[in-house]
Amino acid sequence: MLTSLSINNYRSILNLVIPLGPLNVITGPNGSGKSNLYRALRLLAETAQGGVVNSLAAEGGLNSTFWAGPENISSGMRSGEEPIQGGPRKDVVRLRLGFSSEDFGYSISLGLPSESGSAFSLDPEIKRECIWAGPHFRPASLLVDRKGPLVRVRSERSWDVVSQSASAFSSMFDNVVDPGSAPELFHMREAIRSWRFYDHFRTDKDAAARKAQLGSRTPVLHHDGRDLAAALQTILEIGDSAALTETISDAFPGAELEILRHEDGRFSIKFSQDGLLRSLSGAELSDGTLRYILWVAALLTPRPPPLMVLNEPETSLHPDLLPALARLILRVSERTQVWVVSHASRLIAALSEHPESRSIELEKNFGQTENCRSGTIGCTCMALARLRECRTGNDDRVEACEMWRRSAVNSGGRF
Ligand SMILES: Nc1ncnc2c1ncn2[C@@H]1O[C@H](COP(=O)(O)OP(=O)(O)OP(=O)(O)O)[C@@H](O)[C@H]1O
Numbered sequence: 001m002l003t004s005l006s007i008n009n010y011r012s013i014l015n016l017v018i019p020l021g022p023l024n025v026i027t028g029p030n031g032s033g034k035s036n037l038y039r040a041l042r043l044l045a046e047t048a049q050g051g052v053v054n055s056l057a058a059e060g061g062l063n064s065t066f067w068a069g070p071e072n073i074s075s076g077m078r079s080g081e082e083p084i085q086g087g088p089r090k091d092v093v094r095l096r097l098g099f100s101s102e103d104f105g106y107s108i109s110l111g112l113p114s115e116s117g118s119a120f121s122l123d124p125e126i127k128r129e130c131i132w133a134g135p136h137f138r139p140a141s142l143l144v145d146r147k148g149p150l151v152r153v154r155s156e157r158s159w160d161v162v163s164q165s166a167s168a169f170s171s172m173f174d175n176v177v178d179p180g181s182a183p184e185l186f187h188m189r190e191a192i193r194s195w196r197f198y199d200h201f202r203t204d205k206d207a208a209a210r211k212a213q214l215g216s217r218t219p220v221l222h223h224d225g226r227d228l229a230a231a232l233q234t235i236l237e238i239g240d241s242a243a244l245t246e247t248i249s250d251a252f253p254g255a256e257l258e259i260l261r262h263e264d265g266r267f268s269i270k271f272s273q274d275g276l277l278r279s280l281s282g283a284e285l286s287d288g289t290l291r292y293i294l295w296v297a298a299l300l301t302p303r304p305p306p307l308m309v310l311n312e313p314e315t316s317l318h319p320d321l322l323p324a325l326a327r328l329i330l331r332v333s334e335r336t337q338v339w340v341v342s343h344a345s346r347l348i349a350a351l352s353e354h355p356e357s358r359s360i361e362l363e364k365n366f367g368q369t370e371n372c373r374s375g376t377i378g379c380t381c382m383a384l385a386r387l388r389e390c391r392t393g394n395d396d397r398v399e400a401c402e403m404w405r406r407s408a409v410n411s412g413g414r415f
Pocket residue numbers: 010011012013028029030031032033034035036037064065066067068069343367
């Protein structure tokens with residue numbers, strides 16, 4: 001389970017450390033930075049898929065994703081005594097992303113490409129990556145350390161160099177190919193690769209989920225929901241079929257979901273509801289009904305990942321369906337760490353009732369995304385100032401400050 005996430009210099013997020021629990025609900029008004037937080041987590045996941053540099057280039061390059069405000073917002077700027085303005089930079093400009101889990105932590109630091117005459121000016125360079133043991137970074141707990149082209153792995157009391165020519169445009173996960181030389185690297189890569197993101201299911205009239213599709217075993221629903229019927233049939237055969245029936249009738253009392261097997265090997269869905277003389281095909285379902293069924297197929301996967309991230313799952317669902325969706329998410333959070341980004345008050349309220357639920361309420365102050373529950377913590381001096389300030393505040397803030405102070409990303413501040 002991830003215990004904290006740290007983001008530095010990504011869009012509206014100048015410095016943010018979020019302590020995480022088994023169920024995390026990210027909320028906040030429009031423009032507060034929910035999607036930026038979601039995208040930052042996706043970028044972290046891309047490091048293990050070989051896509052972080054391309055994704056940043058697709059966002060317009062690092063210069064466009066860097067925080068567009070001043071390096072520090074002084075107390076004078078906050079009180080309105082001074083205008084918001086930038087000064088000479090003290091730190092090199094880096095995008096830093098990192099997380100800690102109960103066993104391992106990982107951080108990556110990206111910077112602008114050095115002048116090389118290359119045409120690929122949007123591609124950022126990976127400056128440093130670290131993997132450490134335990135929930136907090138300490139120099140003594142470093143297991144794998146990449147600085148520029150050099151990747152070192154700790155071995156007993158010394159360091160083994162496993163690569164001296166790591167490409168600046170790919171993560172150390174892609175640069176080191178021998179699993180035997182750095183098992184921690186491969187363990188971490190596989191862990192990050194197994195994170196699952198659901199952002200937008202297609203439910204328009206041409207959506208594949210509405211049509212018959214090839215029926216092949218599908219333990220993991222595709223992120224756009226194209227293999228819905230096969231995923232549902234897989235749950236019926238090797239997953240929790242009772243939960244499938246329960247969660248459908250929780251949202252649609254008296255309704256029944258069936259998977260139709262066509263002669264040519266394709267599968268499609270059939271949905272019978274009270275009051276109708278015949279069942280409806282996928283093409284006839286309302287957007288909201290189809291979307292709820294897609295969430296059921298995604299969440300009741302027979303192959304649960306360690307982390308599942310759901311972006312605005314309420315989209316096109318009637319508010320009456322949200323309590324049922326919340327119960328479905330709560331069921332899943334017993335075996336998988338879940339992130340829900342949402343601004344549907346009924347969904348948030350239902351999820352927040354759970355004792356393990358952690359509410360992360362974002363707000364934007366001076367253009368900067370802050371966590372109004374846990375506090376935002378900046379680079380070392382700001383963190384210490386805040387820590388003192390927080391000592392009188394709630395425990396969550398203190399925990400977040402401490403975490404930032406000790407986190408690898410903070411240490412990354414001195415990369
Ligand atoms: N490089 C940048 N530097 C500073 N702020 C930025 C940068 N890029 C985008 N932003 C700000 O981030 C905000 C958008 O954040 P985001 O899309 O995450 O909001 P949201 O909480 O998801 O909102 P909604 O509920 O409307 O989807 C915008 O207000 C925009 O001004």
